[in-house]
Amino acid sequence: RARGPTGELEGRSRRTMIDSLFLISGAGNYVVERHFRGSTPRVVCEPFMEKLRASDKIEEIPGVICSNRRHALIHILRDKMVFLAVVTQEEPPLVVLGLLDRVHQVLTRYLGEVSEDALRQNFSTVYLLLDEMIDSGLPFTTELNSLESIIAPPSAMSKMVQAVSGSSSQVLSDVPLASRGQGGPLEALSTALGANMHTQIGGASSEVWWRKQNVIYASNEVYIDIVEAIDCICNGSGHMVSGGVSGDILVNSKLSGLPEVLLSLRNPGILQDVSFHPCVRLSRYERDKNLSFVPPDGEFTLASYWIPDTTLNLPFHFDVSVKYHAEHGKIQITANPKLAVTMQHKQMLIDKFCVNVRLPSSIASASLACQGGTVRFDEATKVVIWHIGKLSGQENKAEGTLLYATDPKDGSPIIPSEEKSTAQLAFVIKGWAISGIRLDACEVSGTNYTPYKASRYTTTSGKMDFRIA
Numbered sequence: 001r002a003r004g005p006t007g008e009l010e011g012r013s014r015r016t017m018i019d020s021l022f023l024i025s026g027a028g029n030y031v032v033e034r035h036f037r038g039s040t041p042r043v044v045c046e047p048f049m050e051k052l053r054a055s056d057k058i059e060e061i062p063g064v065i066c067s068n069r070r071h072a073l074i075h076i077l078r079d080k081m082v083f084l085a086v087v088t089q090e091e092p093p094l095v096v097l098g099l100l101d102r103v104h105q106v107l108t109r110y111l112g113e114v115s116e117d118a119l120r121q122n123f124s125t126v127y128l129l130l131d132e133m134i135d136s137g138l139p140f141t142t143e144l145n146s147l148e149s150i151i152a153p154p155s156a157m158s159k160m161v162q163a164v165s166g167s168s169s170q171v172l173s174d175v176p177l178a179s180r181g182q183g184g185p186l187e188a189l190s191t192a193l194g195a196n197m198h199t200q201i202g203g204a205s206s207e208v209w210w211r212k213q214n215v216i217y218a219s220n221e222v223y224i225d226i227v228e229a230i231d232c233i234c235n236g237s238g239h240m241v242s243g244g245v246s247g248d249i250l251v252n253s254k255l256s257g258l259p260e261v262l263l264s265l266r267n268p269g270i271l272q273d274v275s276f277h278p279c280v281r282l283s284r285y286e287r288d289k290n291l292s293f294v295p296p297d298g299e300f301t302l303a304s305y306w307i308p309d310t311t312l313n314l315p316f317h318f319d320v321s322v323k324y325h326a327e328h329g330k331i332q333i334t335a336n337p338k339l340a341v342t343m344q345h346k347q348m349l350i351d352k353f354c355v356n357v358r359l360p361s362s363i364a365s366a367s368l369a370c371q372g373g374t375v376r377f378d379e380a381t382k383v384v385i386w387h388i389g390k391l392s393g394q395e396n397k398a399e400g401t402l403l404y405a406t407d408p409k410d411g412s413p414i415i416p417s418e419e420k421s422t423a424q425l426a427f428v429i430k431g432w433a434i435s436g437i438r439l440d441a442c443e444v445s446g447t448n449y450t451p452y453k454a455s456r457y458t459t460t461s462g463k464m465d466f467r468i469a
Helices: 006-014 042-054 093-111 116-121 123-133 144-150 156-165 184-193 282-288 339-344
Strands: 020-025 030-035 064-066 072-078 081-087 221-234 240-254 260-265 273-276 291-293 298-308 316-324 329-337 349-358 363-371 374-378 383-389 397-404 421-430 439-445 452-468
Touching: 020 042, 030 116, 030 123, 042 064, 042 072, 042 081, 072 093, 081 093, 093 116, 093 123, 093 144, 116 123, 123 144, 144 298, 221 439, 282 291, 291 298, 316 349, 316 421, 316 452, 329 349, 329 363, 329 383, 363 374, 363 383, 374 397, 383 397, 439 452
Parallel strands: 221 452
Antiparallel strands: 020 030, 020 081, 064 072, 072 081, 221 240, 240 298, 260 291, 260 439, 273 298, 316 329, 329 397, 349 383, 349 421, 363 397, 374 383, 421 452
């Protein structure tokens, strides 16, 4: 591997981001562990493992845990698998979390799903990827196209050839086949079946290192997805006290050769707090606010942005009321689309609409009914769960009676006089972006073909909390 100047090497050798990486199943089994600076004993992970064994909800475990005076444990949860990093030096936790998320994205691209079985069946691939992605505890090669040019994704055919020949062909070589010689019938078989195809290491050029070389497709296509998530907190009156929109411009490129793509946005001024993929030409964007780039092959995030805004116009009416009387309580929830918004954007579809209302622990049970969807009360978590599904123009209402728990001493009902309740929303809106961002044009140049181009917009719920007065 090529390294930087000697001074940079010495600086890198003195510091590290993570010392060790553990992949742990939801059941608490160590599946993969990789040590980058020395060997970290598993006993260091015990504070996290204790919380994992004691918790019914892994997602509620804090993301950062101090193991002792020397070690900190930083983790993310993906696909019921825990990615746990052991850190011994001062590092911004978000940087470590970002690296762990990138490891998960790469493993998902290679394995399809990140599960205990998939990891055990592809140990060699996983360890090869970790060695390429993290060097001495620091990020090294994290771009998917670059990794795929170095390490071949596992396939059933390559596994069969490996089992028959007893050798691995996952690490691609930059030495041509002609100079290596033809290795007999097994190599001829693997070459004929496409399991030992030669791929040159590196990008299409030093300027576009993120794109693979010699990309060829029979059908050339490019898809643009703009996905936004709403994060907000609303007070008891329904007014937004804190909130904003986080968005991603996702691209799925299946273009041959070395194409140039130009995206024109109708209102680029929306993108104030934004980060771009390295392929974006920043000078062009600063000059005319157009996104010009040579895309990596496959799926990637072109841009991520955050728009702080407490005046967001949600496309639905939502109201929840919880009252506590002497003998029982009353709950009423309503949710309906705003016709002014839905009529203006007729392609909009509000789907998978769900409401969770968390009630005080003194509520023993509830008798509920609804118009639209299904509603139930979870006695273990004290949450009213109302699944509506598609939010149409009809009246959607859920209401019911809340029964109190009784005091074991005198049998009197325990009335939650001062405890407050909160409601959380979940939904997916197809065909609409709440920020108003629109794609004006997508131009592909530098090629001798006319590709198929398509775009779509999606708005989802992030963390949306409604305080109940």
